[in-house]
Amino acid sequence: MTDLDTAPGHEVPRILTTRWDLADGFTLDRYHDTGGYQALRAALTSMTPAQVAEQVKAASLLGRGGAGFPAGVKWGFCPPGVFPRYLVVNGDESEPGTYKDRILMERDPHQLIEGVLLACYAIGVGQAFLYVRGEMALAQERLAEALNDAYEAGYIGHKILGTDFSVDIVLHWGAGAYIVGEETALIESLEGNRGMPRLKPPYFPAAKGLYMQPTVVNNVETLANLPWIVSNGGAAFADLGVESSKGTRLFAVSGHVRNPGVFEVEFGTTTFRDLVHGDRYGDGIVDGNTLKAFIPGGASAPWFFEEHLDLPLEAGAVGAAGSMLGSGAIVVMDETTDAVKAAWRVVRFFARESCGKCTPCREGTSWLEKILRRMLDGHGRPADIDKLLDICDNISPAITWPPKQTTICPLGPSAVSPIASAVLRFKDEFVAYCGGGGEITVPVNGKAYLSTPSTVGAPS
Amino acid sequence: MTDTSAPPTVDVTVDGRTIEAAKGELVIDAAERNGVYIPRFCYHPRMKPVGMCRMCLVEIDTGRGPALQPSCMIECTDGMIVATDTPVAQKAQEGVLEFLLINHPLDCPVCDKGGECPLQDQTLAYGPGESRFVEEKRHFEKPIPVSDLVLLDRERCILCDRCTRFAKEVAGDPLIHFMDRGSQTEVNTFPDDPFASYFSGNTVQICPVGALTAAPYRFKARPWDLDQVESTCTSCSVGCRIVVQSSRNRVVRYEGVDNDAVNWGWLCDKGRFDFEAVNSDDRLGEPLVRDEGLSLKASTWSDALRRAVKSIRQGLDRSGPEGFAVIGGARLTNEDQYAWVKFTKGLLGSDNIDAQLGDGLPADAVLGLPRATIDDACRPGGAVLVLGPDTKEELGILYLRLRHAVLNDGVRLVELASVATGLTDELARVSLRYRPGYALPVVRALLAGDAGDAVGGVTPEAIRAAAAALGDGPLTVIVGRANLAESGRSIAAAAAAIHHTRADVRFLSALRRANVHGALELGLSPGLLPGRVTLDGGREWYAERWPDLPAAKGLDTAGILRAAADGKIDTLVLLGADPLADYPDRYLAEAGLTGARTVIALDQFLTESVKQADVVLPVAGFAEVDGTTTNLEGRVSALARKVTAPGTAQSDWMVAAELAYRLGHDLGLESPGQITAEIAATAPAFAGLSVEALTAPAGSDGIVVMLPTRRNGDSEADEAGDAGASAVGTAVAGDGPTDAGGAETAVSTVGEAAIADATTGTPPEVQATHLLPPATGVPLPVWTVIDPPSVDAYSLRLVVTRKLYDRGTLVANSPSLSEVAEPATLHLSPHDFDRLGVAAGDDVRVTSNRGNVSVPTVPDPGVPRGIAHLHANKAGGRANVLIDGNAPITDVRVERP
Amino acid sequence: MARFTSENTAVAEEIIARYPVAKSALIPLLHLAQEQDGHVTDEAMIHIAELIGVTPAEVLGTASFYEMFKREPVGDYVVNVCTNISCMLLGGEELLGHLERRLGIKAGSTTADGKFTLEDVECIAACTEAPCLQVNYRYFHRITHEQADELIEDLRAGRRAHEIPRHGTLSRVRQQLPETRAGVVPPDRNVEPAWLARNETATEAGS
Ligand SMILES: Cc1cc2nc3c(=O)[nH]c(=O)nc-3n(C[C@H](O)[C@H](O)[C@H](O)COP(=O)(O)O)c2cc1C
Numbered sequence A: 001m002t003d004l005d006t007a008p009g010h011e012v013p014r015i016l017t018t019r020w021d022l023a024d025g026f027t028l029d030r031y032h033d034t035g036g037y038q039a040l041r042a043a044l045t046s047m048t049p050a051q052v053a054e055q056v057k058a059a060s061l062l063g064r065g066g067a068g069f070p071a072g073v074k075w076g077f078c079p080p081g082v083f084p085r086y087l088v089v090n091g092d093e094s095e096p097g098t099y100k101d102r103i104l105m106e107r108d109p110h111q112l113i114e115g116v117l118l119a120c121y122a123i124g125v126g127q128a129f130l131y132v133r134g135e136m137a138l139a140q141e142r143l144a145e146a147l148n149d150a151y152e153a154g155y156i157g158h159k160i161l162g163t164d165f166s167v168d169i170v171l172h173w174g175a176g177a178y179i180v181g182e183e184t185a186l187i188e189s190l191e192g193n194r195g196m197p198r199l200k201p202p203y204f205p206a207a208k209g210l211y212m213q214p215t216v217v218n219n220v221e222t223l224a225n226l227p228w229i230v231s232n233g234g235a236a237f238a239d240l241g242v243e244s245s246k247g248t249r250l251f252a253v254s255g256h257v258r259n260p261g262v263f264e265v266e267f268g269t270t271t272f273r274d275l276v277h278g279d280r281y282g283d284g285i286v287d288g289n290t291l292k293a294f295i296p297g298g299a300s301a302p303w304f305f306e307e308h309l310d311l312p313l314e315a316g317a318v319g320a321a322g323s324m325l326g327s328g329a330i331v332v333m334d335e336t337t338d339a340v341k342a343a344w345r346v347v348r349f350f351a352r353e354s355c356g357k358c359t360p361c362r363e364g365t366s367w368l369e370k371i372l373r374r375m376l377d378g379h380g381r382p383a384d385i386d387k388l389l390d391i392c393d394n395i396s397p398a399i400t401w402p403p404k405q406t407t408i409c410p411l412g413p414s415a416v417s418p419i420a421s422a423v424l425r426f427k428d429e430f431v432a433y434c435g436g437g438g439e440i441t442v443p444v445n446g447k448a449y450l451s452t453p454s455t456v457g458a459p460s
Numbered sequence B: 001m002t003d004t005s006a007p008p009t010v011d012v013t014v015d016g017r018t019i020e021a022a023k024g025e026l027v028i029d030a031a032e033r034n035g036v037y038i039p040r041f042c043y044h045p046r047m048k049p050v051g052m053c054r055m056c057l058v059e060i061d062t063g064r065g066p067a068l069q070p071s072c073m074i075e076c077t078d079g080m081i082v083a084t085d086t087p088v089a090q091k092a093q094e095g096v097l098e099f100l101l102i103n104h105p106l107d108c109p110v111c112d113k114g115g116e117c118p119l120q121d122q123t124l125a126y127g128p129g130e131s132r133f134v135e136e137k138r139h140f141e142k143p144i145p146v147s148d149l150v151l152l153d154r155e156r157c158i159l160c161d162r163c164t165r166f167a168k169e170v171a172g173d174p175l176i177h178f179m180d181r182g183s184q185t186e187v188n189t190f191p192d193d194p195f196a197s198y199f200s201g202n203t204v205q206i207c208p209v210g211a212l213t214a215a216p217y218r219f220k221a222r223p224w225d226l227d228q229v230e231s232t233c234t235s236c237s238v239g240c241r242i243v244v245q246s247s248r249n250r251v252v253r254y255e256g257v258d259n260d261a262v263n264w265g266w267l268c269d270k271g272r273f274d275f276e277a278v279n280s281d282d283r284l285g286e287p288l289v290r291d292e293g294l295s296l297k298a299s300t301w302s303d304a305l306r307r308a309v310k311s312i313r314q315g316l317d318r319s320g321p322e323g324f325a326v327i328g329g330a331r332l333t334n335e336d337q338y339a340w341v342k343f344t345k346g347l348l349g350s351d352n353i354d355a356q357l358g359d360g361l362p363a364d365a366v367l368g369l370p371r372a373t374i375d376d377a378c379r380p381g382g383a384v385l386v387l388g389p390d391t392k393e394e395l396g397i398l399y400l401r402l403r404h405a406v407l408n409d410g411v412r413l414v415e416l417a418s419v420a421t422g423l424t425d426e427l428a429r430v431s432l433r434y435r436p437g438y439a440l441p442v443v444r445a446l447l448a449g450d451a452g453d454a455v456g457g458v459t460p461e462a463i464r465a466a467a468a469a470l471g472d473g474p475l476t477v478i479v480g481r482a483n484l485a486e487s488g489r490s491i492a493a494a495a496a497a498i499h500h501t502r503a504d505v506r507f508l509s510a511l512r513r514a515n516v517h518g519a520l521e522l523g524l525s526p527g528l529l530p531g532r533v534t535l536d537g538g539r540e541w542y543a544e545r546w547p548d549l550p551a552a553k554g555l556d557t558a559g560i561l562r563a564a565a566d567g568k569i570d571t572l573v574l575l576g577a578d579p580l581a582d583y584p585d586r587y588l589a590e591a592g593l594t595g596a597r598t599v600i601a602l603d604q605f606l607t608e609s610v611k612q613a614d615v616v617l618p619v620a621g622f623a624e625v626d627g628t629t630t631n632l633e634g635r636v637s638a639l640a641r642k643v644t645a646p647g648t649a650q651s652d653w654m655v656a657a658e659l660a661y662r663l664g665h666d667l668g669l670e671s672p673g674q675i676t677a678e679i680a681a682t683a684p685a686f687a688g689l690s691v692e693a694l695t696a697p698a699g700s701d702g703i704v705v706m707l708p709t710r711r712n713g714d715s716e717a718d719e720a721g722d723a724g725a726s727a728v729g730t731a732v733a734g735d736g737p738t739d740a741g742g743a744e745t746a747v748s749t750v751g752e753a754a755i756a757d758a759t760t761g762t763p764p765e766v767q768a769t770h771l772l773p774p775a776t777g778v779p780l781p782v783w784t785v786i787d788p789p790s791v792d793a794y795s796l797r798l799v800v801t802r803k804l805y806d807r808g809t810l811v812a813n814s815p816s817l818s819e820v821a822e823p824a825t826l827h828l829s830p831h832d833f834d835r836l837g838v839a840a841g842d843d844v845r846v847t848s849n850r851g852n853v854s855v856p857t858v859p860d861p862g863v864p865r866g867i868a869h870l871h872a873n874k875a876g877g878r879a880n881v882l883i884d885g886n887a888p889i890t891d892v893r894v895e896r897p
Numbered sequence C: 001m002a003r004f005t006s007e008n009t010a011v012a013e014e015i016i017a018r019y020p021v022a023k024s025a026l027i028p029l030l031h032l033a034q035e036q037d038g039h040v041t042d043e044a045m046i047h048i049a050e051l052i053g054v055t056p057a058e059v060l061g062t063a064s065f066y067e068m069f070k071r072e073p074v075g076d077y078v079v080n081v082c083t084n085i086s087c088m089l090l091g092g093e094e095l096l097g098h099l100e101r102r103l104g105i106k107a108g109s110t111t112a113d114g115k116f117t118l119e120d121v122e123c124i125a126a127c128t129e130a131p132c133l134q135v136n137y138r139y140f141h142r143i144t145h146e147q148a149d150e151l152i153e154d155l156r157a158g159r160r161a162h163e164i165p166r167h168g169t170l171s172r173v174r175q176q177l178p179e180t181r182a183g184v185v186p187p188d189r190n191v192e193p194a195w196l197a198r199n200e201t202a203t204e205a206g207s
């Protein structure tokens, strides 16, 4: 296997990636040598669960799975006095462009396990489930090995480290369905069902989750931060980053850059320009080409363009500009990219991955895919362009951001972003595919859906 | 015990109008109650909402501004603002409809649903004009059978999850399921594992498009040339409300009607599809008379009636009223039954009449015990003891109601059953596997809460667990005859024991033949007169109204058959009865039919028994007559005529009237309506009943016939008095004491009238007379139960139960159903095979002191050691040749032939 | 072929015992079945239904939702080429086309000799390593057409057997839940965990 290219010469703080370069970073021995399980020991011996939760709150650690909700706050939603509570670790990473949880699981499984244990201790969970994407055989092997060793060493199981803290962590794999990444679908899947999301309300996991019990669902990267936070304190974590986003974050920069890779970056202090052009990161566009567009936060995110490059990597600013950091996936497209083709490929993904529960998503996404495919095959019609947007409007009314939805979960509306982004900015390419002509009458409101460059994106 | 406090309400604004909604009520329901219909496909009021079709999206504002929400999932909260008609909501709804249509074949012209299709209707109401969809539609193989009765067209399916939810949630048979994903999602079964559910037909009724179709109905008619009336299903005694639909004077379909008291809109497949029997070419259309050559020949009514009257006269001359006997009548309407009782008891003075064929319970047990309604049995938090048949096999919709109560309303259910039933695995907290013959001792132990040691094969632990599960709160006992090879008296005795010991206990009869309860209420049983009065109790009252009365209590079916066998019966009338098939003791039935001097049969079909008759009179059946019927709760509801009977077939009551006339008397009966009125005026328990009340809009729930009132001295009746009160209450509310609903309905006024009359005890029409009607209510006798002989080492004890699909007249004459009825098999404990030296599937000979049958064996873990389990009236093996009607139980030998 | 072997039945029962509710074991058991037979047979689904107390239709309902479960036999090696956006930008489609020609089959089908099944798949989380593919879910990053050809040759010649087990086997390491496990937590046991209960007291200790 080709080795992963982590950026040379990090000065930026490393919280998550410290063992990535170690050939045996995934073993218990090496984890011990590098301070492993000290946070757990400290927590169990000198901190109450409430104190651990406090540290996480103080760190204001945002969820790394896409929704970006503060973990500490989310834990607090479990109704008091209702037990048992379960923890489900979301390792189903499948958002196009996203590549970080897999490395965390393959290269530093114990860091994740320790994070899971800390969360279980703080929340009061007696059984946790580690849901790994089915296609990730190596991650499954590394985690199985790590779990077996950790049980052996007494970090997991009955009376951990001789305290009254007992928890099991059950390793569970998926079987190929992107939608299962959505937390309620993840729970359905873990119950042995088709991965179809539940309606919120009434099925908020924190109240009615796994087996209708209070359940916390957290992303792999989110939990991997916990050992550092507990060892160094929530305050130290909060010192990194900026107001709306604390700590560091993993970004996968892929597509038309000279040095694609997964980078740990301090929130807010770095910009998209750094990630795309900085020599320690993306190192510029391939073949000296120019940037056409980039996806800032995974396939579901509205596209950004040249004028957004100077936005800081920080939830607030990116949200204000009409998109999201989502799952930390930055996909760079250069001038040679066919906008219609790119939009089609992302839409095809959502069409293939729709769970089929909601009519607008099940029928709408595949209809959009068929129309775009027909355009690419040379049978586009001028009316198609407006039709595309109107169908989008029926899936996500008013085509705005954050998206409204006629569906249960955001998957359906996710297919709207690439289309609105591409159709508005690169209308001429669509027109060309439709034999000229093609009027747009459907109103589009998303702030990042720009027909011409503007200063919307400039940092404020 | 009944909570009458109304649920808290909240104020919700719907399209600008403030309405009151029950807290927790769904927006879609609250809006509809207030005249705002929100379109929907997946939502069904009798199933949990899934919110997946997205058709019911409306804008809901709970303070954070309006947002599109599925109104089928959102519960009303105070101050909530709902807008169903904003541009946003409307565009969303139109969008959903367009999405649903893009892959829909639009083959409405050849679709069974065309004309009654929600998708079609809502497209007209909310849909886009022309199609913008120019791509290729999704394709699936056209209709595939998902069962012998139901076909599925996946191209028409809109994936609303109704059929699949019904299968899992309501029927408990998740054999159809969503398969694949996204736009490829389809509903299907597992390969070679069909949707074999007794309730599959309901999925066809609730499918919002034409995806699911019923084999017996497909292409039979188009909705617009359908013509329909509301009626009551008489396939069993649950009495589900239905609509009977016909086209060109042929019945083509039954559909369930949603009423709260009984069936909630559901039907079992037997009830839904046995309409085929009504249309059967084998229906009798002309009278038949046995000629000198001793074969049945087509004849005329006048000739046939002459023959009948001749034999009746001769019989009366020869041996008086005791020589006249009637078996059957449980399938007749209340009016037909009354006519025959009046004819037999009130005119000829014979008390030899029995609507039960020895396969039920003693009449005084059914009438003497305080009665429960289905709602009583299903009341949340209550307890149910099943001392009767497998409701899943015999009373399908009662089973669905119980299943819902146990799974959703915390009802605790315990069953006494000699073999596992359809309730055992999923619903019964404890299933007491007692040995046939020991019902009474086991029940005694259960009542004591403990048993020193095992009784009737039941361990003390099981007894304790069962007693604990039942608790000592309100109890409903479902009492009936599970095992035809175990005498009904022992069950009756066990029920009586419970009645005497438990404080708050009611009984729901599980006798299964359609109107058997009406028959008992109206005196088609020795020693009884119409209106639940005993022969002696009502003698004075009826002497004033009827020409004659029996001198003394007469014979039941067993007695009649024995007397006939001894040549003591001159005229035996079979009222839609087939003793050879249904009487548990086949040899006695044969001897009786041959021994009777003349047999007159009124029937719709030439059954095995009817073939033995000397005079055969063709009668009209279900959907061909007006009248009323009484279900197992004692609930009277209306039957309606929709088509004309074949040939010259007559109503049973007319035949009685005609015979009376030719004997020189006038029964004074003119029409079903007039008879209903006479029943109300004459039969004390029916005071206040009227056709108007039953056919009023609110009559759908029927009226529960009054139960014995306080004025009846003995303690049972006192008990029963309370029951009566509540049962009348039932009639008042039209839906169980808890229902505040139809308080001021037509039914209620009658119900109240009934109560009033009951307490003053004077039926309206007879105010004038000096005579008070007799107290209703039948005292419980004391049944002596002899302990069964203990079975010897080589024998097995026989258990004979019924299946939904047997060779009964209705199924046998409904091709779609007779096809799914399996042949007879002998079910044995897997542990008994070696001992008996037989292998699974072997043909074995089952021998009793009466006879023998040869059937293949099936290992069945639900059958305990030492039990031989057969099903009644099955092709390829008649269980009733084995049963000794006199004995409390029957033991058999099982050998290789 | 088909139902679980006796050892696998034992494994299945151990897996079921890990979950508070038996049906949660459904997907793991389907993986086990696929590991045993290379694909999920009807008989295996019937056996699974018996083991966890649901109907075969419910098992198939779940199985058919997930792409990894194959109901028909597939090649010994299932080659998944990612063509999603990041890989598409760097030649994923060309790589797929190259392999189609090389193997003489269209994506979604299996070679006549039953060795290879080729699939056009969605993002496999190796976006920065595009173009990439998986063989029986083992990754190959930044693959050139030449490297792809070598890989196929190696697989044909069985030279990669040690690193790539036949289709159906994912993790070659099974999680073992030892005696010291904490035990399943049934959803209906509403008791506060001990360590939460002692919250306050410990606070004093802690401070
Ligand atoms: C369509 C869809 C797909 C998702 N996929 C993932 C995923 O692969 N991994 C993940 O961690 N979260 C995913 N999420 C987000 C989860 O629903 C959930 O917010 C997250 O796991 C919570 O963990 P966090 O708070 O630690 O981020 C997805 C959400 C949606 C709507």
Ligand code: SF4
Binding pocket: A179, A196, A197, A353, A354, A355, A356, A357, A358, A359, A361, A362, A407, A408, A409, A410, A411, A412, A413
């Ligand atoms: S939006 Fe799509 S993926 Fe999400 S629940 Fe609805 S159908 Fe399923």
Ligand code: FES
Binding pocket: B039, B040, B041, B042, B043, B050, B051, B052, B053, B054, B055, B056, B057, B070, B071, B072, B073
């Ligand atoms: S009726 Fe509400 S979503 Fe279908």
